[in-house]
Amino acid sequence: MTSSSPPKGTGPLARREARLAWAMLMPTIISVSLVVILPLLAVFWISVKPIGLADLRAPTPIVRESLRGRPQAAGDEGTIEYRLRNSSQDKPITDVTLTDTLPTGLTFQDPDPRCRLDGLNLFCDLGDWEGGARDSVKIPVTVSQAFLDADPDLDDTPAQMTGRSENILLNADFTFENFARIFNGKEFFAVLYATLFYTIVGTIGAMVVGLFAAILLNKSFTGQGILRGLFLFPYVAPVIAVAFTWVTLFDPFSGSTNALLIQMGVTTGPINFFGQRPLALIMVTVFEIWRYFPLSFLFILARMQSIPEDMYEAADMDGASPFQKFWYLSLPQLLGILSVLFLLRFIWTFNKFDDIFLLTGGNAGTRVLTVHVYEQAFAISNIGAGAAVAVVIFVCLLLFSIFFFKFISREEGL
Amino acid sequence: MKRGTVTGPILGALWFVILATTLCIVMSFFTGALFRPVIWLALVWGAGLGLAMIYLRKPVWGGIVPGTAAALVLASFVGLSPIATGETVGPLTRVAVSVILGATFALSQLRITQNCPPGPLTRHEFEAAVIRFLTGFGYLFFTAIVIIPFYVMVMTSLKSQQELLQNPLDFSVDLSKGWGLLRSYDELFALFNFGTYLWTSFYVSVLTVLITLLFSVPGAYAVARLRFAGRAAFSRSILLIYMVPMIVLALPIYIVFSLTGLRNSIAGIVMIYPVTTIPVALYMLQGYFRGLPSEVEDAGLMDGLSRLQVIWKITLPLSLPALASVSLYVFMIAWNEFLLAFMLLDDPSKFTLTRGVTMLNSSEIPRQHLMAGAVIATVPIMALFLGLEKFMTKGLTAGSVKG
Numbered sequence: 107m108t109s110s111s112p113p114k115g116t117g118p119l120a121r122r123e124a125r126l127a128w129a130m131l132m133p134t135i136i137s138v139s140l141v142v143i144l145p146l147l148a149v150f151w152i153s154v155k156p157i158g159l160a161d162l163r164a165p166t167p168i169v170r171e172s173l174r175g176r177p178q179a180a181g182d183e184g185t186i187e188y189r190l191r192n193s194s195q196d197k198p199i200t201d202v203t204l205t206d207t208l209p210t211g212l213t214f215q216d217p218d219p220r221c222r223l224d225g226l227n228l229f230c231d232l233g234d235w236e237g238g239a240r241d242s243v244k245i246p247v248t249v250s251q252a253f254l255d256a257d258p259d260l261d262d263t264p265a266q267m268t269g270r271s272e273n274i275l276l277n278a279d280f281t282f283e284n285f286a287r288i289f290n291g292k293e294f295f296a297v298l299y300a301t302l303f304y305t306i307v308g309t310i311g312a313m314v315v316g317l318f319a320a321i322l323l324n325k326s327f328t329g330q331g332i333l334r335g336l337f338l339f340p341y342v343a344p345v346i347a348v349a350f351t352w353v354t355l356f357d358p359f360s361g362s363t364n365a366l367l368i369q370m371g372v373t374t375g376p377i378n379f380f381g382q383r384p385l386a387l388i389m390v391t392v393f394e395i396w397r398y399f400p401l402s403f404l405f406i407l408a409r410m411q412s413i414p415e416d417m418y419e420a421a422d423m424d425g426a427s428p429f430q431k432f433w434y435l436s437l438p439q440l441l442g443i444l445s446v447l448f449l450l451r452f453i454w455t456f457n458k459f460d461d462i463f464l465l466t467g468g469n470a471g472t473r474v475l476t477v478h479v480y481e482q483a484f485a486i487s488n489i490g491a492g493a494a495v496a497v498v499i500f501v502c503l504l505l506f507s508i509f510f511f512k513f514i515s516r517e518e519g520l
Numbered sequence: 521m522k523r524g525t526v527t528g529p530i531l532g533a534l535w536f537v538i539l540a541t542t543l544c545i546v547m548s549f550f551t552g553a554l555f556r557p558v559i560w561l562a563l564v565w566g567a568g569l570g571l572a573m574i575y576l577r578k579p580v581w582g583g584i585v586p587g588t589a590a591a592l593v594l595a596s597f598v599g600l601s602p603i604a605t606g607e608t609v610g611p612l613t614r615v616a617v618s619v620i621l622g623a624t625f626a627l628s629q630l631r632i633t634q635n636c637p638p639g640p641l642t643r644h645e646f647e648a649a650v651i652r653f654l655t656g657f658g659y660l661f662f663t664a665i666v667i668i669p670f671y672v673m674v675m676t677s678l679k680s681q682q683e684l685l686q687n688p689l690d691f692s693v694d695l696s697k698g699w700g701l702l703r704s705y706d707e708l709f710a711l712f713n714f715g716t717y718l719w720t721s722f723y724v725s726v727l728t729v730l731i732t733l734l735f736s737v738p739g740a741y742a743v744a745r746l747r748f749a750g751r752a753a754f755s756r757s758i759l760l761i762y763m764v765p766m767i768v769l770a771l772p773i774y775i776v777f778s779l780t781g782l783r784n785s786i787a788g789i790v791m792i793y794p795v796t797t798i799p800v801a802l803y804m805l806q807g808y809f810r811g812l813p814s815e816v817e818d819a820g821l822m823d824g825l826s827r828l829q830v831i832w833k834i835t836l837p838l839s840l841p842a843l844a845s846v847s848l849y850v851f852m853i854a855w856n857e858f859l860l861a862f863m864l865l866d867d868p869s870k871f872t873l874t875r876g877v878t879m880l881n882s883s884e885i886p887r888q889h890l891m892a893g894a895v896i897a898t899v900p901i902m903a904l905f906l907g908l909e910k911f912m913t914k915g916l917t918a919g920s921v922k923g
Contacts, residue, residue, distance in 0.1 A: 124748035126827055130738035131754070134798055137735060141769070141795035142761050148772035162778050322658040333659075335909050339666050342905045342912070344856040346877045347894035351673040354887055357688075362672055365688040366548055370556050396665060404913065427643045428651055457765030460858045464878075476767045483771055496768040507760055 146500065152493035156281045159487035165194030167202050167235070167267040171260045173247075180251040186212075188243040188265060196237035199269040204230040204243065206265040211253030215246040235269070284494035288482070300387055301456065301474040308394035309451045313444065315395055316402025321432075323403075324410045334407075341400040349464035352393055356380060386470035390462050394455060402447055409443040410436065449510050453503065475499050522646045524574045524636040531653045532570015532629055533563045539625050540602045542660055547617060549671065552690025554606025555617070562602035565592075566625075573629050574638050580630065589622030628656055670898075677704050677892035684887060704892035712889075713868065714876060714896060721855060721873035722900075724789055728854040729847045731794040732801045736846075739798075740805035741831055745814065755806070762799040766859050774863050784867045792860055797850045804849070804915070808842035809835065841911065848908060849915030855901050873897045 116124075168191050175184035186208065192199055204221075206228045208214070217223055221230035221243060230243055288294055319337055323330055340348060356363050356379035364376040379389050413436065421431050459476040462468060468477035475495060483492025540562045544555040569588060576584060595601045596618045603621065605614055632652045635645050675691040676684065678701045683690065693701065708714040742748075743755055773792060774783070782788035812835065820830045836843070861875040871879065877893040905912050 120747065123746050127742040127746035127748040127751075130742040130746075133735045134739040134802060137795050138761060138798065141773070141792060142764060145769045145772035145776075146764065148775070149768055152772065152775070162775060318658060319662055322655060322662065331909075333663070334913075335906060336666055337662060338905070338913070339670060339902070342852065342901060343670075344858070344874055344877075344894075344897045344901065346856075346858055346874050347673065347898045348669060350877070350881060350890055350894050351669045354676060354891060355669060355672050360684055360688050360887065362549070362688045362691075366545065369548060369554055369689065370544065428647045453763050457763070457767075459765065459767045464858070476765060479767050479771065489771065489775070493771055496771055499765060499768055503763060503765070507763060511756065 149493045149496045149500070152490060153284055153497045154280045154282065155490050155493075156279065156283060157488075157490045159484065159489055162489075163193070165192055165197040165199050165237070165271045167191070167199055167204075167232075167269045168193050169204065169265045169267050171206070171265050173260060177249040177254070180254065181248060183246065183248050186245045186247055186260070190232070190241040190243070190267070192235045192237060192239045194237055194271075197271060198234060198236050199239075199271045200234045202232040202235055202267065202269040204228070204232060204265055204267050207263040208245075209253065209256075209258040209260065209263075211250045211256060211258075213248040213250065215248070217245040218243045221245070281490075284488075284490040287488075287491055288478075288494050288498070296471065297473050297475060297478050300472055303387060304391050304394065304458075304462070304472075304474050305452060305455045308391045308398070308455045309448060311391065311395035312398040312451060312455075313402045313447055315399040316404075317406055317440075317444075319399060319403040320406035320410055323407060337403055338400045340397045345397070345460045346464060348397060349393070349461060353380060353465060356389065380466050381470050383471040386466050386472050390465050390472050393461060393465060394458070397461065398451065398455070402451065405443055405447055406440060409440055413439050445513070449506070449513065453506050453510070456502070456506070457499075475502075522641045522643070524633070524638040524641055525571065527641060527646060527649055528574040528633050528636060529567040529570040531632055531649060532568075532573070533566035535629060535632065535653060535656065536566025536569070536602065536625055537562045538657055538660065539621060539628070542664065543617065543621055544603060545664070548689050549668070549691050551609075551613075551692055552687045553608045553613075554604075555609070556604045558602050558604050561600060565595075565602050569625065570629060570633070573626070574633060574636060577630065580627075584630065585623050585626045588626040589619045592618040592622040632656065673891050673894055673898070677888050677895050678702070679888055681886045681888065704886075704888045705896070708880075708889060708892055708896065712876070712880070712893075713871075714873075714893070716869070717871050717873045717876040718896065718900075720786065720871065721897075724786065724793065724872055725851050725854040727790050728793040728797060729850045731790070732797045732850050733843065733847065735794065735798050736801035736805055737836070737843075738831070740802045741809055741835065743802070744806040744809035745817070746827075758799045758803050762803065766796065770859060770863055773860075777864055783864050784870060786870055788864060789861065789872070792864075793854050793857065796857075796860075797853055800853075801846050801850055804846050805839070805842060808839055812838055841914070844908070844911045845915035848904065848912050851904070852901060852912075852915075 170189045172187055172189070173184055174187050175182070177184040188204060188206075190202075190204070208223075208226045208228055210226065214223055217228070218230065220232060221228055223245075228245070232241060232243075235241070323334055323337070355361055358364060358376040358378040358381065361376075361379075363379070364373075367373050367377070368375075377385070380386050417435055418431060421435055426434070457476060458474075459480070462472050462474055462477050463480065466472045468474075468481055473481065475498065479492045479495045479499070481492075482495055483489045537557065537559060540557040544557045547553070547555040573584065578584075592601065593615050596603075596614050601614070601618060603617055605617070633649055634652070636649055637645075641649075671691070675693070678693060679691075680703070695701075743751060743758075777783040777788050782791070816838070817830050817834055820834045821827075825833065856874065857872075858874045858878070861872045862878055865871055865875050868876075868879065874897060877890070877897050880890040880893045
């Protein structure tokens with residue numbers, strides 16, 4: 107008697123398929139976790155560390171070796187001197203040692219008590235150094251004629267130094283000062299305001315402009331292909347090229363726009379488009395709209411062309427006017443793609459760094475969160491604070507994403 | 521309101537202002553001389569002509585077009601022209617401008633008010649006229665905002681510092697200079713190493729494309745075709761990773777690269793770039809693979825091919841167009857990448873093109889060099905785009921959202 111119920115659990119075939127799938131995914135998973143997940147965790151770690159740009163270079167002992175006393179003839183006395191210092195002004199180094207191979211042709215007298223001389227090999231144990239410590243090791247020598255003839259360069263055998271210093275990235279020194287610092291004061295709210303303005307106005311603007319462009323090209327005529335290609339130019343061109351072009355175009359002294367406006371009598375004096383509040387923020391938002399409307403345009407056009415023609419024919423039969431057809435037919439059909447676009451573009455505009463950084467460098471009230479990360483980490487050299495801002499960005503993003511998946515999964519079946 | 525005698529003049533007046541302004545901007549950008557629209561005159565002219573064209577529609581070429589042009593030419597001599605010109609503009613240019621304005625206005629206005637009788641308009645007639653007006657405005661507006669920056673970019677790169685400061689509007693090209701026009705380009709290649717940057721950018725981008733495909737094709741196939749626990753979660757987390765901003769990752773990457781000595785090396789750049797593009801490529805490709813009929817692959821499996829052979833012999837040849845789109849898209853991302861190149865490269869001998877252009881943005885280097893650098897960075901990607909527009913458009917579309 108055979109059972110009629112389906113097999114339970116996973117069979118060998120299914121298991122093999124799953125194994126193959128994971129094997130094929132492994133390269134991606136490994137590389138992505140190395141470059142995305144790990145750095146993300148690192149950002150959280152750094153954000154609670156008191157760390158500046160200068161701390162990235164661990165303190166090391168530095169040595170300079172020289173022969174003093176200018177021995178001229180055989181039998182003259184001189185001194186081999188090692189001048190040593192701690193590269194860091196405030197961080198200690200422990201267990202500092204010095205090793206070197208001395209040149210031949212010298213007769214050594216008793217060296218520094220901290221050192222041992224074994225043939226030509228010198229070894230010194232210099233103990234612990236405070237931050238900013240300086241030291242020197244002297245070895246009195248008598249030169250021979252052979253040494254003077256050879257005239258060896260002391261740097262041929264460079265002195266080696268070792269020492270242990272604490273790596274600030276790895277120690278257990280934590281602080282919440284970074285967060286306290288970035289949330290403190292009006293600056294953070296100014297940044298938040300700029301970010302929200304840029305993101306919301308930029309996203310909606312790009313979508314509206316893209317919608318108009320799509321309506322414009324949603325019919326076949328000669329030259330439609332050319333225009334469609336042309337409309338994509340701002341997006342395809344490298345951001346540095348278009349950003350610098352805008353800066354040149356709107357330059358207050360030699361910019362064509364100012365010259366044109368003055369010539370047309372719109373203004374009397376030059377306008378500093380990217381240098382004054384609140385115009386700079388408006389200008390970077392306009393740039394964002396200009397650069398990203400092609401993307402919205404492309405999507406909306408693709409969706410428009412897939413709306414079945416017979417709907418419009420039916421509307422024509424019922425006597426709908428062109429605006430009615432747009433309002434009651436096209437727009438509802440486009441609502442899905444518009445909401446998806448809005449959320450995606452919202453997130454990406456929020457993430458945008460290059461554009462504002464190149465246009466204004468975050469000056470004149472255009473500092474958004476992403477530029478703030480750069481400013482904190484590299485302009486003020488406070489990596490910890492930069493990471494703290496990055497954490498804020500990431501948390502915002504996580505919230506957006508949760509919303510996105512809740513909403514979009516229903517909308518587009520992703 | 522909805523009468524031909526009202527709609528015609530209103531649309532005419534607005535349209536005339538738009539045309540006159542456009543023409544002024546175009547003429548200013550081409551010649552550098554003074555052209556200024558006189559708004560109130562343009563409104564009056566447009567309204568009058570618009571009203572006239574509601575009644576008079578024929579003959580187009582024998583009457584209306586030359587008539588409008590002649591009227592504007594006449595007006596330009598008695599000071600009633602809607603376009604004011606500077607003293608440097610000769611009478612011949614003024615006549616030409618008036619003729620162009622008159623002819624384009626007559627032709628386009630006739631089309632805008634195509635089916636508008638003088639009396640009451642139906643809703644259809646009225647809306648159709650408004651839509652034709654908006655369409656015309658749209659074409660002008662979009663073409664202008666796209667073309668002007670690129671035009672300025674190219675023309676500035678052909679000028680000298682002196683010419684730029686003298687009249688920032690003068691973009692006329694002095695052809696008598698011959699090859700001298702390309703001096704900025706010559707200097708960039710000779711003094712600023714741009715040949716090397718071009719080559720670095722090229723091979724970095726190509727390597728990025730190759731590595732990305734190598735990683736993402738098997739991954740995308742697995743997500744699209746194979747069944748395993750966690751497939752949906754994986755599919756989603758790809759999208760999630762795609763949304764992590766680069767600046768957040770750039771900080772720890774900078775630290776690690778500084779500590780390991782990978783900063784300032786092309787190897788480091790080639791290691792990082794593909795990882796930023798793999799999630800996108802994977803997402804795009806899995807969408808395409810899902811669309812392929814699985815029956816073909818099943819047939820291959822039945823005939824004794826292994827999974828990997830099926831991918832190599834059946835799936836990949838079928839998805840060549842998608843691979844082309846993805847490659848182009850990834851190439852574009854890598855070519856245009858700025859942030860990582862800016863943060864990780866300091867040594868001028870190892871710059872990519874975008875990093876090299878950034879270097880030109882200083883007060884000591886003349887503007888035309890910066891613009892020439894921008895042109896050098898733009899031309900290759902534009903050529904690629906125009907040559908393979910079909911694939912590129914597909915890539916752009918698939919790269920963002922499904923649809």
